[in-house]
Amino acid sequence: MNNMINIALVDDEALFIEGLSLIFSNVDNINVVKTANSGLEFLKFLDDNQDSSLLDIAIIDIQMKPMDGFELVESLKGKYQDLKIIVLSSHYKSNIVGHMIKLGVSAFIPKNANRKLLISVVESVHQFGVYFTETDKEMIVQYMTNSTKKISLTSNEELSVREIEVVKLICKENTNQEIADKLFLSKRTIENHRQRILDKVGARNTVGLVVYAIANQLHPILQ
Known part of the structure; x- marks a missing residue:
């Protein structure tokens, strides 16, 4: 994996973008490629x-x-599915967090987060594809218990015991290599397991797997 993380900042508050740009300018492995003051510009x-x-x-x-x-998220996920998205907003409520996760957002950070957390989330999303705090997960569960807003991500095929083990380790933000080490399997075998799981549950990425795990009571937070 390339150690340099290339990011874009999209916010209509120019001073806020300048502040974020300054923070990241002092981080060796994060490069701000683009700043935009609107979704249309981005x-x-x-x-x-x-x-x-x-x-x-x-x-x-x-x-x-x-x-x-x-x-903007809907447009990005429709056209640029590989682009990971972090939402940074003062609107930190279960209905908003849940809806954004449903759309495929990789992380959600309140705007009052500190510099250390911001950098940590960017690095985690780059490495693992997702970053959810325990509060985020609880908000997703709360969102999903509302029958009018349930996230419809279910599997027509049952996951094997091994596949469930892999899903749980993915939810704990383990890399393929770390999962392989813990299950005494090869990295290639874990990659194959991950792809079969994605195919079975109809998810596109790690975010989808996490949502599936929560929806089906497999996520460690629900154990």
Whole structure:
């Protein structure tokens, strides 16, 4: 994995973006490739470059105009599925967190988070594909208990005992190599397990697997 993490910052508050840019300028392994003051500006940047691989992660705000964060995430996930998204917002409530996770967001950070947490989340999302705190997971559970907003991610095929073990270790943010070491298997075998699990549950990525685990009472937080 490339040690340099290329990110974009999308927020309609110019001073806030400047502050984040300053924070990341002092972090050796994080490079701010693009800053944008609107979702439309950011989408135009991606469309003009025709290469989403320029970026690993986009950190975006929810409350923006004319395109809000919800609309931006939906557009990004529709066109640039490999781009990981971190939402940084003052709106930290279960219905918002749950909905954003449903859309495929990799992490959700309140705007009053400190510098250490911000950097840690970026590094974790880059390495593992997801970062959820215990509070985030509890909010997802709360969101999903509302029958009108349940996340529909179920499997037509039952997971094997081994596959369930792998899912639980993925939820604990273990890498493929770490899972292989713990289960005394090869890394390639774990990669194959992961792909079969994704195919079975209809998930596209680690975020989807975590949502599946919560929905089916497999996540360690529910044990």
